[in-house]
Amino acid sequence: MSGPSDRRFDLNLVEEAAPPSPDNVWRPSFVSPTGPLTVGDSVMKNDMTAAVVARNLLTPKDNRLLSKRSDELAVKDSLALSVQCAGSVSNMAQRLFARTRQVESLAAEVMSLKQEIRGLKHENKQLHRLAHDYATNMKRKLDQMKETDGQVLLDHQRFVGLFQRHLLPSSSGAVPRNEAPNDQPLMPPPSRVLSSTEAPNDPPPVPSLSGALPTAETSPKQPL
Template identity: 85%
Template structure:
């Protein structure tokens, strides 16, 4: 306590009826001293409790600020997660579309290949009596690789 006057004011307001009965059997001077000592102890306890509550309040405020920060971070991560899900979905959709196009293209290429082999074999003279097949042998290329200059047998005669 800062001074005796403050202690006396606190003591006057903290004495209970039970305290009054106990103190009534003592001399006035002794009762005042004991009452004052009790009041000072109570005031010290209350002050200590106030300090602890104040510290606890600051701790709660700090934790509340941390919770708000984490909530904001969670909102940001949820937004980012949604964006990533959209990107993944769009990527999967585009890849599915491209795969479907490739399958269609492969099918068309296979049909064109079979038609070309059929036409090619129809125009070749058959040395054996076997009927031409629509498929090329596995180990032979369909066409010889094109050369840049015509061979001497194919070159036109000079005039």
């Protein structure tokens, strides 16, 4: 790469007037002293290529305007252009720095969100495991309750059958003798049942004493 001392710019160089285009369209041609520029030439690595490109970016009218200026005015314009370029580059650097900080902040936020997502995924797995265990436990309890309900229903049916066979009277209305309770007294026969007109507390009739005891008239006199 050539240094600044190797540059040989001819400020008074005037580009030859190109023949006017029939459609009035400007078609710049990047021609260097060594020939036309190729796709292998680099503006970033070769100052001469950069100067050729910069010079040929000006339109023919701009070249004519610049050729009419004095050297002092051209230098002032160059200095002003250099300052403007430096300010523009500085502003762009500040913008890029701010964008870099913003990108770094967004990257940190993305990392934080990724960690939060990993934590939420882990918590989701734990909740899924707890829900599965709870569902399994509830299913087992429901199965046990169904078995218990079935056993209770069978016991109820067995108890009803025993109650109907042993405690309730049969279809004839008589209670079996061996199944009659022992603590209940037997009913008396109907012939000995008192009628409603009889008083159960009336005393029995007193027998006549006429023939039971001797009277004073019939008893023999006893000797004194």
